[in-house]
Amino acid sequence: MTAVVPPPAATVDAVARNRVRRSVRRRLVITVLAVLVAAAFVVTLMVGRTFYPLDEVVRVVLGERVPGASFTVGRLRLPRGVLALVAGLAFGLAGVTFQTMLRNPLASPDVIGITSGAGAAAVFGIVILSLGGTAVSTVAVAAALGVALVIYLLSFRGGVAGTRLILIGIGVGAMLNSVTSYVLTRAGQWDYQEALRWLTGSLNGATWEAVAPALVALLVLGPVLLGQSRNLSALQLGDDTAAALGVRVERTRLIAIVCAVGVIAFATAACGPIAFVSFLAGPIAARIVGPNGSLLVPAALVGALLVLVADLVGQFALDTRYPVGVITGVLGAPYLIYLIIRTNRAGGSL
């Protein structure tokens, strides 16, 4: 279509300025978040029973041999820090993907039972089937995909209705959590700390073998998900509008679900279902970024920051050491209650 009357240049300039302003805000937020994540990551490597200064930590990370630091930082703290980073990014990314796709902040994978599925499968694999390493990840991923499919089918009645999906998901999640608890009671030789990993998530005792699958999954599936960000943004306008804009709705949804479930299941197999990170990251990112474009990257960074900071708080800020999931759980639960109350007040049907 050729516009008969070209728009006034002043309006075009105003539109361009408006757009630039929005993207500047978004880029600024992303940059600040990235810096904060990097800082929290470095602090995680520095502090502990022994304090190592910044320069020693950096040298270890760059592969130099530093007496003392090489073992403590390189072997103990680095896997833990990387796992925190990877898991946080994965939980944040997957959470906001689901929330965007289903147009509901309650629809994050940890609220609708997908994370619980991965956790229950992982603990079942370890305790009952005596699996390890990749086998645990595989079982967790299969279970998470299975749970996603079951929830989808149970709530599908000529189109997926958001509220029904969420309620069914919460029910399925509760069921799977009780599976986890039951399996843990059978595992007498485990200590309380280890049990907590599978109930709320923990980074304790992270090893490279545990971290590697989660890292690879994030590096492979994360970019695929980011490639869908424009399509996901269009889905926010409703399926029909998105389709009219040239989005292949079902294909986008399938790719998004598989990738989001994939990253979150691999991360859960490594550190358990760190409570509420998926659920919190998106809304926090939305608050900071404002309605200025895709939330995928900001939410991933917020997720990483949440996990890194919560782990630092859990380890060092309180009288006892708490696993990271206890801290994020304390943050997330009130927000969940707030959200449910707000939905009720707004006259929502939930």
Next chain:
Amino acid sequence: MTATHSLAAEELTLAYGERLVIEGLDLVVPAGSITAIVGANACGKSTLLRSMSRLLSPRAGRVLLDGKAVHRMPAKELARTLGLLPQSPIAPEGITVADLVGRGRHPYQGVFSRWSREDDAAVAAALEATQTTTLADRAVDELSGGQRQRVWIAMALAQQTDLLLLDEPTTFLDVAHQVEVLDLLTDLNRTRGTTIVMVLHDLNLAARYADHLVALAAGQIHAAGTPAQVLTEDCVRAVFGLDSRVIEDPTSGAPLMLPLGRHHVDTPAEVSPRG
């Protein structure tokens, strides 16, 4: 330009699961003109529109755009020629007018492509045409119903399609805003030659603003043609089950339908509507 695009349905059958909604329907949309589709609630107007923009695959038959089946066309290519404003689009919380209208540029952008001056110009033109330029920074959910509808139309305009389908663009608007939206669509049709297909509930506004009127009933086209040919007392009775008087609209010459209920008229209807 527009006149070269033809849109037609051939023996179209549409269904949701077991439920047949449209059966063997043939429809030709006259290029470069305004077509209005009218019909009773739940008779399949939205379903037909959704299928014409390939949101719903036909059970049988085809929708042809320039002789090609729309369901075989690449999604983005189709979206550059044919736009659809659905009956109830969703505005994400807090989204600004400029952002929403910019979403109309989706079919022109790839994963890695950046915004171009052309995209900005298309958004600007859409804002100007709908007189929403001054609203650009406002949040869509704070606007009045009429403003919001203009913004959605602006989004569809930013898509720069030669064909534009609109599902009940005037529902929920007061009469002044209804007229405003229809005038805007007429401007668009007259200045750019955009082919417009819209579902309307108000028969009299449909008769006045449409060049071509299509009355849908029982999954079939009951009548199609100029408003004077289609909007008759017999047609209103057949399509809506309503007795009426049709006179000439003294302000436009189009047919004007006056419903006859059981009360408040000199010659009341013998049966109640849908009786």
